[in-house]
Amino acid sequence: MTTSEATRITARLDESRSSKLEYLKRSTDLPVSAIVGRAIDALYAEQRRGHGALEILERTGFIGSGEGPGDLSERYKEALAESLERRHREGYARHPVEDSEFDPW
Numbered sequence: 001m002t003t004s005e006a007t008r009i010t011a012r013l014d015e016s017r018s019s020k021l022e023y024l025k026r027s028t029d030l031p032v033s034a035i036v037g038r039a040i041d042a043l044y045a046e047q048r049r050g051h052g053a054l055e056i057l058e059r060t061g062f063i064g065s066g067e068g069p070g071d072l073s074e075r076y077k078e079a080l081a082e083s084l085e086r087r088h089r090e091g092y093a094r095h096p097v098e099d100s101e102f103d104p105w
Helices: 015-028 032-048 053-059 076-094
Strands: none
Touching (some): 015 032
């Protein structure tokens, strides 16, 4: 469909919506197609709100704040290595290696 083509729609409205449409036609002096277009635009904007990349990342927890050393971005590899080494040591402290544990190797 090119931008110069239009889509024709046929809709069934209950009495309440039909009355509202008549009111809008009289009070705005707009044709039905303009009223429907504005309604579609408004609903579209409402649905798109909160679906931007930043909003999605914030909602899913990918963006946030935390606490840590001020130079963490510069020495993150060192900090990760230290953390893994500490966990490794703590694990062996809880479950020491048995004398015969590595005999099959």
